[in-house]
Amino acid sequence: MDLAVRYNHYLRDQVLDWAKDKTRLLDFGAGNGRFAISLQKRGFEIHAIEIDPDLRSMIDLGGVIAHANLSDVSGEIFDGIYTLNVLEHIENDEAILRQFHERLAPMGGLLIYVPAFTVLFSANDVRVGHVRRYRRTSLVAKLERAGFMVDQARYADCIGFFATLAYRIFGDPDGGLNPTMIRFYDRVLFPMSRAFDRIFEHFFGKNLLVLAHKPKSEQILKNRGPKSARPVA
DSSP states (O other), rough: OOTOHHHHHHHHHHHHHTTTTTTTEETTTTSHHHHHHHHTTOOEEEEEEEEEEEHHHHHHHHEEEEESSGGGTOOOEEEEEEEOOOGOOOOTTHHHHHHHHHEEEEEEEEEEEEEGGGGGOOOOHHHHOEEEEEEEEHHHHHHHHTTTTEEEEEEEHHHHHHHHHHHHSSSSSTTTOHHHHHHHHHIIIHHHHHHHHHHTTTTSSSEEEEEOOOOHHHHHHOOTTTOOOOOOO
16 A cells, blocks of 8 residues: 555554554554654654565664564563554454453553455455454454453544445456555545544444553453443544
């Protein structure tokens, strides 16, 4: 999604707003390091997880410590972990969520951004290696089973929902995307979509944004039970 400049700026801004009270962060599935390097330059201490060795080299060149997998940071504790468009590639996503929990300090935060709604699953999802798209209720349940408390869970890019649905029905059966259409959507429709998200974020969107945290031990005990609180915005 290198062509989607406004989209990438939106993701960066979401992470920056969430991380303003944090210092030590883990970028899980950092890709070429676009976000990790940007945050490091803003004064955060960043570690990045990226399985692709060529992409890890790019991250290293940007001055960020890059690791191949979570086991490489098994002794590390972070103030926050963020992962952008990555969990949908992983078969056992709940195991990853449990590992996130282990590597967070008490009250440490988690930001997750993933594709939403199975009805939108298209040839492009298959092409880029997605194994699922998410509903808010299912991801919240997985996070709670992993020991997290969910603070916010909202959909994003409501216009993108309809654009992606149209692509699933009428788009390239091989999953290809038109660069011109990506630029047009990013420049014209995505800003409009962000404005309408204020109305529709609790109902639908192309993506799902979730903020959660690892509670202190006393919070876990207080909320344990069949009717534990679920503070979802």
